[in-house]
Amino acid sequence: MAKPVTTKGGMLRILLGSGSGPIVYAAPCGLTSKTMTLAKSLEDTLIPDCDEPTAIAWIGRDATSLSMSISGDGVLAEASMDAWLEAQESEDSTPVKVELQFPTTTWTWTGLMHVETAEFGAPSNTGRVTGNFSLQSDGEMVRTSAATS
Numbered sequence: 001m002a003k004p005v006t007t008k009g010g011m012l013r014i015l016l017g018s019g020s021g022p023i024v025y026a027a028p029c030g031l032t033s034k035t036m037t038l039a040k041s042l043e044d045t046l047i048p049d050c051d052e053p054t055a056i057a058w059i060g061r062d063a064t065s066l067s068m069s070i071s072g073d074g075v076l077a078e079a080s081m082d083a084w085l086e087a088q089e090s091e092d093s094t095p096v097k098v099e100l101q102f103p104t105t106t107w108t109w110t111g112l113m114h115v116e117t118a119e120f121g122a123p124s125n126t127g128r129v130t131g132n133f134s135l136q137s138d139g140e141m142v143r144t145s146a147a148t149s
Contacts (some may be wrong), residue, residue: 007102012036014070014135016083017095025097028083030131032074036098036109041065068109068137070098076120076131084133088115093138106148111141 012034015025042061049055087094093112100107119132 005102005104007100009034011099011101013099013101014072015097015099016087017097023095025095026083028077028080030074030077030080031072031133034072035070036100037069037071039067039069041067066140068098068111068113068141070096070113070135071133073130073132076129080131084115084118084131088118090115096135096141098141101148104148105145107143107145109141109143112138113141114138 013027014031014034014036015027017023017025041064043064045060045062046057047060048057093114096111096113098109113135115133116136117132117134121130121132123130
């Protein structure tokens with residue numbers, strides 16, 4: 001049996017883009033856990049059996065929309081505070097790039113996202129302050145792939 005090709009958690013990168021001029025992307029420091037969710041909304045329709053009108057109908061499903069959400073948490077790094085706060089406070093969405101790198105191929109999603117929530121916590125008086133962030137897509141997230149360099 002062949003072993004699957006896998007990658008490390010640090011190879012899933014969330015990068016926030018600058019809002020003016022040519023977009024410059026940078027990964028906010030401190031995230032130690034990240035989740036990217038690709039979602040498809042569906043609309044259900046009952047499909048009757050025209051030959052057997054009393055038969056139980058099957059449900060047909062049609063895709064109506066696509067979206068991406070991202071959540072991440074970790075230690076709160078001072079160097080990342082302005083980027084997170086500016087993105088969360090802005091009424092406009094933020095340019096975001098998501099990279100998922102494997103040994104031979106890197107997938108990239110690029111588009112606009114809103115920083116929906118920015119949550120800061122202190123698990124104890126002597127522990128590190130943590131940050132938890134949630135992002136939601138605002139329009140299409142364009143996917144590309146290329147050989148990993």
